[in-house]
Amino acid sequence: MSRSVAVVTDSTAYLPQSVLEKYGVTSVPLTVVVDGTPLEDGTREAAESLVPALRRHAPVTTSRPSPETFLAAYRRAAERGASAVVSVHLSSEISGTHDAAVLAARRSPVPVRVVDSGTIGMALGFGVVSAAEVAASGGDLAESAEAAIIRTAATRAFFYVDTLDHLRRGGRINTAQALLGSALAVKPLLELRDGRIELREKVRTASRAIARLEELAVEHAGSGSVDVAVQHLAAGERADQLAERLAGRLSGLGELRVGEVGAVLGAHTGPGLLGAIVAPR
Template identity: 30%
Template sequence: MVRIVTDSVADLPKEYIEKYDITVVPLDVIIEGKTYKDGIDISTDVIYEKIKNGVLPKTSQVTPHDFVEVFDRLSKDGDEVLAVLISSKLSGTYNSALMAKNEMKDRKIEVIDSKSVTLGQGLLVIEAAKMAKDGKSLGEIKEKIEEKAEKIEHLIIFDTLEYVYKGGRISKVQYMLSNVLNLKIIMTLKNGELIVKDKVRGRKKAIKWIIDYINSNNLDLNNKLVGINHANDEEYLKELKSASTERFSPSETVVSHVGCAVATYSGLSAVGIYFERED
């Protein structure tokens, strides 16, 4: 049996974690010198409240020791393990998992750099878990997920890049060029790194930009697994979901709220849509 592991940045809904028996290893969230486990002993409500009060939380990667404990527990009775993790360009979590794997050469463990973040990563985890449930081999799942990792599209609307910049996930140049009042910033990932795609004025225009982008690039969301999530703005999520489902009919839509680690960088309002491109 292949056991699927990911980190808390994947922002998976609880029902998917339970349905597919996915093991989620939490990143650490650090607030005013105190360390918490993402989604375990801290909630996003606390993160948003801290941000409103001018306190900037920080995150810390999963340690090799944490992965050794998880890998050992899952594989000690002969099961194999596949870990699908946050982009190595955005966190050291992937490298921590590789170090843990190298300490356990007697176990069958594979580690994948998703080159994704938040629910883009989450879609890959769900696909891996479905394959595992269908009895696919570790090698088959790894090959397919690495192929899909090259095709995951992220289209994320931010109110501000202040927290992404302060968290060291984008350059000062990108931040300064996007730091214009009332502009919504649309970001994506390229080769596992966050980049600014465009800037538009107003949330309705930002959603229209996404739908237009999908249409103009002939990106077909029909009969596909699609993810939509939000940070502290459920109404915005409903608007994006409505606009996308008016145009497309996905086979399955995964809806979630970002976790504490991602909320640290998203700030008080963000929404995103994620899917696999054909090319």
């Protein structure tokens, strides 16, 4: 179904296909290169290849979509009847994806507003859904973009990882912080802050770190109306348990999503990732 304002995002929003189809959102994939083989983020092949490669220490890298790929998405939106596009993407502090979208927007046949969400994963995904809901209800380009900006600004994303080595190798976290965490044999809790992945706390054991992750989510949710996502990589049992506990503690819980992240985010966090994303409504 064509809409006046089309919504484009990238694969690191990790929105289910059913949600993309419901709102007519186009997701442009990033690329993960596993042991020399380029794979599209979000595909089964990429997901199945990633964790074994990381565990055997095979080289894994990621790359942004090209401006031409974004331009093709904007042109398709125009061909389907869109008069404008809001393009919402992962933090520009983490990836060059936003910059590629900006370059493409200059050549688009319809106006494009590129939004730097300052975040990633379902923290980005919730913002994309907010933009799509406004667009579906007849909102214009400015209103749709503003909905994404407001939602992502209010959303908090907290993560536990088994090790900081993957983030350090990918240049996504301060090397000194990563080495300090390894030297002290602590379990790191991370937070997306000002578009960057920051070390929030150092906890002595995995069980205590996950308990603290839960507390951070509950503290940010408060008693208000919130949507929550629990995301993981090769830690499904932990994710289900965390989601169950949060469901029992959050009085204003709306939507609760549990799922595994794709290969691009997983490549930089490693197996054992457990994230709690809290998005006030």
